[in-house]
Amino acid sequence: MAPGPARAPARALATGVALLGLLAPLAACDAQPSGPARSGPARQGRSISPVAGCAKGWTDPSDQARDRRPARCAPGAPAPKPLKEKTRIVVSASTLNAEYLAPLQIARAKGEFAKEGLDVEVKLLPTPDALPLLAKGDIDVQYAAPEAAVLGGIRQGFDIRWVAGNFSPGPGSKSGLWVKRGPDREPGEPGLEHRTVGTIIGKGSVIMYPMRQVLSRNKADMKLVRFQQLGPAEVLTALKRGAVDAAWLLDPVWREVEGDPGYSFLGGQPPGEPLGGLLFGPDLLTGNPDAGVAFLRAYIRTVNTYFAGDYKKDKAFVKELGEILRTDPETLAAVPSLRMDWEIRDRTVARLQEAYAEAGVTDGDPLPEDRVVDRSFYAEAVGHKP
Numbered sequence: 001m002a003p004g005p006a007r008a009p010a011r012a013l014a015t016g017v018a019l020l021g022l023l024a025p026l027a028a029c030d031a032q033p034s035g036p037a038r039s040g041p042a043r044q045g046r047s048i049s050p051v052a053g054c055a056k057g058w059t060d061p062s063d064q065a066r067d068r069r070p071a072r073c074a075p076g077a078p079a080p081k082p083l084k085e086k087t088r089i090v091v092s093a094s095t096l097n098a099e100y101l102a103p104l105q106i107a108r109a110k111g112e113f114a115k116e117g118l119d120v121e122v123k124l125l126p127t128p129d130a131l132p133l134l135a136k137g138d139i140d141v142q143y144a145a146p147e148a149a150v151l152g153g154i155r156q157g158f159d160i161r162w163v164a165g166n167f168s169p170g171p172g173s174k175s176g177l178w179v180k181r182g183p184d185r186e187p188g189e190p191g192l193e194h195r196t197v198g199t200i201i202g203k204g205s206v207i208m209y210p211m212r213q214v215l216s217r218n219k220a221d222m223k224l225v226r227f228q229q230l231g232p233a234e235v236l237t238a239l240k241r242g243a244v245d246a247a248w249l250l251d252p253v254w255r256e257v258e259g260d261p262g263y264s265f266l267g268g269q270p271p272g273e274p275l276g277g278l279l280f281g282p283d284l285l286t287g288n289p290d291a292g293v294a295f296l297r298a299y300i301r302t303v304n305t306y307f308a309g310d311y312k313k314d315k316a317f318v319k320e321l322g323e324i325l326r327t328d329p330e331t332l333a334a335v336p337s338l339r340m341d342w343e344i345r346d347r348t349v350a351r352l353q354e355a356y357a358e359a360g361v362t363d364g365d366p367l368p369e370d371r372v373v374d375r376s377f378y379a380e381a382v383g384h385k386p
Helices: 004-017 023-028 099-109 127-136 148-155 208-217 235-241 282-287 289-306 315-325 329-333 348-359 376-382
Strands: 087-093 118-124 141-144 161-165 176-180 196-199 226-229 246-249 263-268 277-280
Touching: 087 099, 087 127, 087 289, 099 118, 099 289, 099 315, 118 289, 127 141, 127 148, 148 348, 161 289, 161 376, 176 208, 176 235, 196 235, 208 263, 208 348, 235 246, 277 282, 277 289, 282 289, 289 376, 315 329
Parallel strands: 087 118, 087 141, 196 226, 196 246
Antiparallel strands: 141 277, 161 277, 176 246, 176 263
């Protein structure tokens, strides 16, 4: 991120932790934090003022209702507040054409970041590769989730926080766990214990939280279920051929089995509860928080302007979105609109850690929420005093 001086503390931190074999060891590490937890505007001495058009720009984080409406400001709000100096911000993402990235890509295409004085570059990087770069300050923002490896990095002293949510499923979505019926199973009985579930993400992914919920509702102990990691193009094929007994199918893949009596949908991500979004590293958390607020202000304004409701009703916008995401507009239109949501619910991190522990990918005491979550940046962007 420019200007450059903000990077120095981050690089010093990176030297101290020496990356420490980031992946599996991080997820299980019990190391104590290297310093006091920092969260909220008080730690930065920052003031929060009301923001025009954002009187409904926040909701109660404890509200877990399935029909909870996400916070929304008026279209075009919060208004831009350009930084004094043009600032470059590097964002990493593990894909560049997934629909949940749409607000980020539209913000770039529509000049919303430029209105804030930001020059935003998005780089394609797998999450494991991006995490140490975020901790070093070589990238400023990671579009990811509080996965087990991220929490392990925070345990080891990485100054990383989850600062904004991304989305929750829209009504009618059936992205989630699908089971293949077999001759040895009674109707309505998935019978997943001692059977194999295919997924493109491992046990250290946030998907283990909704997976745990779905399995529990279907009287299956997650410890007795076998998980097989497969490539994105292999999951559906493995399910259809019987190589796995169930699979977590994402948009729009689940449409391939919807309506087929040989398959049953058991459930997906909890409605109204984002499980991922934007992670800030030290450059924005402490080096240049003004740029961090500006980044979220542009992101939130994009959601309010272009993704406030069922954005797929606008065929012209879906076509534009398809061009930006390099995805067939008909494929986008085949599944419900996502509920874009920048807020983070209370105890999501606690529930994620419970799932990781049950899956056997973490050990030791769970991290408190304020070691992982910092809501102060979006609170300041919409003018909300928690």
